[in-house]
Amino acid sequence: MDFRIGDEQRMLADSVKAFVAGEILPHEELVERQGFVPEDLFQQVKRKSIEAGFYALNMPEEHGGGGLGSLERATVEVEFGRATRALQMICNRPAPILKACRGDQIETYLKPTIRGERMDCFALTEPGAGSDARAITTRAVKDGDDWIITGSKQFITQAMRADYMIVFAVSGVDETPRGPRKRMTAFLVDKDSAGVSVAPLKCVSNRGLVSTTIGLEAVRVPSRNILGEEGLGFKMAKAWIFSGRVMLAANCVGLAERAMGMAATWANTRTAFGQTIGKFQGTAFKLADMAMNIHAARLMVFDAAQKMSLDCLSQREAAQVNLFASEMVGRVTDEALQMYGGLGIAEDLPLQRFWRDARVERIWEGTSEIHRDVISKDVLAEFAV
Numbered sequence: 001m002d003f004r005i006g007d008e009q010r011m012l013a014d015s016v017k018a019f020v021a022g023e024i025l026p027h028e029e030l031v032e033r034q035g036f037v038p039e040d041l042f043q044q045v046k047r048k049s050i051e052a053g054f055y056a057l058n059m060p061e062e063h064g065g066g067g068l069g070s071l072e073r074a075t076v077e078v079e080f081g082r083a084t085r086a087l088q089m090i091c092n093r094p095a096p097i098l099k100a101c102r103g104d105q106i107e108t109y110l111k112p113t114i115r116g117e118r119m120d121c122f123a124l125t126e127p128g129a130g131s132d133a134r135a136i137t138t139r140a141v142k143d144g145d146d147w148i149i150t151g152s153k154q155f156i157t158q159a160m161r162a163d164y165m166i167v168f169a170v171s172g173v174d175e176t177p178r179g180p181r182k183r184m185t186a187f188l189v190d191k192d193s194a195g196v197s198v199a200p201l202k203c204v205s206n207r208g209l210v211s212t213t214i215g216l217e218a219v220r221v222p223s224r225n226i227l228g229e230e231g232l233g234f235k236m237a238k239a240w241i242f243s244g245r246v247m248l249a250a251n252c253v254g255l256a257e258r259a260m261g262m263a264a265t266w267a268n269t270r271t272a273f274g275q276t277i278g279k280f281q282g283t284a285f286k287l288a289d290m291a292m293n294i295h296a297a298r299l300m301v302f303d304a305a306q307k308m309s310l311d312c313l314s315q316r317e318a319a320q321v322n323l324f325a326s327e328m329v330g331r332v333t334d335e336a337l338q339m340y341g342g343l344g345i346a347e348d349l350p351l352q353r354f355w356r357d358a359r360v361e362r363i364w365e366g367t368s369e370i371h372r373d374v375i376s377k378d379v380l381a382e383f384a385v
């Protein structure tokens with residue numbers, strides 16, 4: 001496959017890069033120090049990204065979104081990946097699962113979200129169910145034309161800002177030949193519904209991107225707010241999970257390139273024992289490994305994105321690209337920090353932030369262990385005797 005990007009894609013990458021440099025990077029330190037994005041800054045970045053046409057790039061054009069294909073999206077995500085998630089996620093790429101909106105949901109949820117008037121968050125994980133998503137216990141019980149949802153969610157990104165949530169709940173149990181199987185349903189739940197509570201959960205990665213815990217205490221939701229079909233929520237979530245894994249990998253490439261750029265510049269200027277540290281092979285070879293691994297991750301991202309656009313990306317390939325890129329950015333930011341010596345760990349420089357931010361990449365879109373599980377099972381099946 002040929003991954004050389006064409007003129008249009010290059011222009012898109014350049015304009016996102018310029019947007020990130022001009023509208024996002026100058027505010028990173030403030031957000032990091034405060035641990036949240038001040039409201040006026042949030043509105044400013046949102047407004048400017050809408051004006052620049054970088055808002056809801058992943059959503060269908062027919063509803064006002066950017067309508068980008070997977071390759072173009074991956075190009076954009078590499079550029080956004082250079083910046084802290086706390087700010088670049090304001091240029092919202094709503095949960096792809098929202099494409100399942102139908103009927104009134106399109107006017108009430110999808111289109112206002114694409115226009116930046118409403119904001120979603122994706123609420124699957126629970127205190128007792130992360131990797132093992134089927135273990136969720138939040139339940140939805142039918143009551144006339146409504147459902148009553150009770151349970152709790154954990155680590156939900158952006159729920160403080162969001163005004164509605166895509167909540168996964170168990171809406172029943174099916175008897176199958178392999179035993180009872182939970183029916184999972186996705187609901188669109190307005191955050192101001194009675195019984196919803198949201199509290200912040202502090203994390204060391206992307207400090208300004210506030211995670212949350214959500215309480216759902218007998219929350220009444222009308223049947224028309226079921227996203228997709230009752231009982232098919234999990235199937236739907238799985239169908240969209242690949243895109244999250246590939247785009248996260250693209251973000252990792254962007255952050256790793258930024259860290260390598262700083263490390264290489266430093267290696268060309270910092271002197272020790274009478275020469276710049278880049279002249280020591282021990283330092284120079286770190287840069288060689290960074291460049292090679294970033295390149296490999298980039299190729300994997302564009303290969304996966306191309307396969308996504310052709311609808312032929314396998315679960316194993318999605319796991320491989322996410323695993324490789326997330327571990328790669330961990331190594332690159334760690335080595336870049338090391339090349340700065342003591343200054344690497346100093347709060348005044350952003351390297352320690354890159355290093356902290358990179359850490360979550362091995363967890364939040366599927367842990368490294370889960371990816372290895374998926375990949376190894378596929379390899380074993382391929383060579384089954």
Ligand SMILES: Cc1cc2nc3c(=O)[nH]c(=O)nc-3n(C[C@H](O)[C@H](O)[C@H](O)COP(=O)(O)OP(=O)(O)OC[C@H]3O[C@@H](n4cnc5c(N)ncnc54)[C@H](O)[C@@H]3O)c2cc1C
Pocket residue numbers: 121122123124125129130131132154155156157158203211360363364365366367368369370373
């Ligand atoms: C900052 C942040 C933001 C997040 N945002 C969201 C969000 O917006 N919405 C949402 O729904 N979720 C979100 N998550 C949750 C995220 O998807 C989970 O953290 C992730 O799936 C892992 O689940 P867990 O944390 O419960 O860990 P667990 O599943 O409890 O795993 C604990 C450890 O056990 C290992 N393990 C588990 N099963 C296996 C296995 N089969 N084989 C080998 N090892 C295994 C894991 O790899 C891990 O090392 C977020 C998480 C973080 C940290």
